[in-house]
Amino acid sequence: MHKQTIKTDTNEYDVLVGKAIINHIDQYLPRKYSNILVITDSEVHSLYADKVVRHLSADTKVHVSVVPAGESSKSIEQYYQLLTDAIQYQLDRKSLIIALGGGMIGDLAGFVAATYMRGIDFIQVPTTILAHDSSVGGKVAINHPEGKNLIGNFYPPQAVLYDIDTLHSLPDKEKRSGYAEVVKHGFISNEAYLSDILKVDLTKELRPKVLSDHIQKGIAVKASIVEQDEKESNIRKFLNFGHTLGHAIESELGYGRITHGEAVAIGMLFAIRVSENKLASKLPYNELFCWLSNNHYPLTLPPLSVDDLIKRMKKDKKSENAKVQMVLLKNIGHPITVNVEDTELTELLEKFLRELDSR
Numbered sequence: 001m002h003k004q005t006i007k008t009d010t011n012e013y014d015v016l017v018g019k020a021i022i023n024h025i026d027q028y029l030p031r032k033y034s035n036i037l038v039i040t041d042s043e044v045h046s047l048y049a050d051k052v053v054r055h056l057s058a059d060t061k062v063h064v065s066v067v068p069a070g071e072s073s074k075s076i077e078q079y080y081q082l083l084t085d086a087i088q089y090q091l092d093r094k095s096l097i098i099a100l101g102g103g104m105i106g107d108l109a110g111f112v113a114a115t116y117m118r119g120i121d122f123i124q125v126p127t128t129i130l131a132h133d134s135s136v137g138g139k140v141a142i143n144h145p146e147g148k149n150l151i152g153n154f155y156p157p158q159a160v161l162y163d164i165d166t167l168h169s170l171p172d173k174e175k176r177s178g179y180a181e182v183v184k185h186g187f188i189s190n191e192a193y194l195s196d197i198l199k200v201d202l203t204k205e206l207r208p209k210v211l212s213d214h215i216q217k218g219i220a221v222k223a224s225i226v227e228q229d230e231k232e233s234n235i236r237k238f239l240n241f242g243h244t245l246g247h248a249i250e251s252e253l254g255y256g257r258i259t260h261g262e263a264v265a266i267g268m269l270f271a272i273r274v275s276e277n278k279l280a281s282k283l284p285y286n287e288l289f290c291w292l293s294n295n296h297y298p299l300t301l302p303p304l305s306v307d308d309l310i311k312r313m314k315k316d317k318k319s320e321n322a323k324v325q326m327v328l329l330k331n332i333g334h335p336i337t338v339n340v341e342d343t344e345l346t347e348l349l350e351k352f353l354r355e356l357d358s359r
């Protein structure tokens, strides 16, 4: 079991990463709760919800709310239904919400916890590789058809209980999606970590030791940034590397048509091209492209209008005064934020999309 404590100006919580954590979930709860609502999705429900409920204390009332699996559930409709469930189950200010699932559930259940009765305790029980990122740092949100995570808050969990045994059941597509955020943590932190990540072959069974090492290092990168800038006034923006275009693609295609990680992978390729162009950076574009391609990431997109993508990029939370702001790399481990003018962005994005089509 590996424990990392996240300490910000206002909060402190533990992230536990290890095997069989769910079997002992009751002992890891920060305190006793008499009423618990487990929020999960339909896939994770059939795999792990019974196990979680079985291992919670018998003298606790436990309710389970299930939303359909997939990004389209990170919606105002599901959010409202979950609040209704919380009211019907008579959750009070001393109750607990458990977010059991990937990043979609973590963000959605976290936002329910953040807003129900002005905020009640919640813990994250992540079940995807991607959730090594989403469960840490306290960003909770739902999507708006106009843009990703436009409705949300910073609301840290009381604990993150990451049982890596759950990762064995992940489909290959979700392994790929999760690894995109691992790669992101590599690019924004250090070359040795990145080159180690790019040795992984996702088409083969992942070695548990390698996986947990990559996850723990990713959490450490995120933790160190969040501890310095919890509310994203400055360096937390670096965690958005690949997301300015990635989020635009997700919302433009319609939520769930491409996974978050697949979109971020394409977004990172674009951010590298822009870094080369604007900062004369020397970055391993081809190495990343080949690794993504060898691991079967989708690297072509249906036809998309550049103008529409740029309109979406302007709705990004980093954008100020209608200027698109991107996270670029001076080199590996040295991210910076840069405003990109519309004309330049249009030119670079057109060229990038043509390049993707032609490879």
Ligand SMILES: NC(=O)c1ccc[n+]([C@@H]2O[C@H](COP(=O)([O-])OP(=O)(O)OC[C@H]3O[C@@H](n4cnc5c(N)ncnc54)[C@H](O)[C@@H]3O)[C@@H](O)[C@H]2O)c1
Residues within 6 Å of the ligand: 041, 042, 043, 044, 047, 069, 070, 071, 074, 101, 102, 103, 104, 105, 107, 127, 128, 129, 130, 131, 133, 134, 135, 136, 137, 138, 139, 140, 148, 149, 166, 167, 168, 169, 170, 171, 174, 177, 178, 181, 259, 260, 261
């Ligand atoms: N809050 C943050 O800091 C943050 C960071 C990164 C991403 N996110 C958000 O996270 C979401 C993406 O998260 P995700 O990729 O985990 O998606 P997800 O939660 O939708 O899970 C992906 C799929 O895997 C299934 N699944 C989950 N765990 C499983 C398991 N153990 N075995 C088999 N199937 C399983 C789910 O049912 C779903 O179909 C996006 O909404 C993204 O915006 C948030």
Ligand SMILES: O=C(O)C(=O)C[C@@H](O)[C@H](O)[C@H](O)COP(=O)(O)O
Residues within 6 Å of the ligand: 133, 137, 139, 148, 149, 181, 232, 236, 237, 239, 240, 243, 317
């Ligand atoms: O934690 C952060 O900060 C991140 O940017 C992590 C991202 O991987 C994540 O997708 C996050 O939800 C994006 O946040 P947003 O503020 O751009 O919606």
Ligand SMILES: [Zn+2]
Residues within 6 Å of the ligand: 133, 181, 243, 260, 264
């Ligand atoms: Zn992300």
